[in-house]
Amino acid sequence: MATDYDAPRNKDDEQGHESLEALKSQQRGGAMTALIDVEDADTAEGIDLPGADLSGEELVVQIIPPQEDEFTCMSCFLVRHKSQVARESNGEKYCRDCEG
Numbered sequence: 001m002a003t004d005y006d007a008p009r010n011k012d013d014e015q016g017h018e019s020l021e022a023l024k025s026q027q028r029g030g031a032m033t034a035l036i037d038v039e040d041a042d043t044a045e046g047i048d049l050p051g052a053d054l055s056g057e058e059l060v061v062q063i064i065p066p067q068e069d070e071f072t073c074m075s076c077f078l079v080r081h082k083s084q085v086a087r088e089s090n091g092e093k094y095c096r097d098c099e100g
Helices: 010-029
Strands: 070-072 079-081 085-089 092-095
Touching: none
Parallel strands: none
Antiparallel strands: 070 079, 085 092
C-alpha cells in the first residue's frame, strides 16, 4: 500500500495530542531523579589541568628491549613483528604499511 506523506494526517495528530497530554500528566505526578555514578577518577582531583606544576611527579616506565622476532620500521618508527617486513635496505627495515 502506497503512503502519501504530503497528505494531512488527522488521525495521527489526535493520537499525538493524547499521548502528549499523558506524558505531561505523568511528568507532573512523579518527579524522576537521575542517578549519577561518580568514581574517584571522575572527581576534580583526578584531572590534571594544563599548566599544572608536575615537577614533583616521577614517571615510572618499564622499557622492554627489542625481541628477536621484532623490528623497528625506519619510516613510521613502530615496532613490528618480523612477518611485517616489506623491504630491507642497508640494514634498515620498512613495514608493509609504509611500503603499501
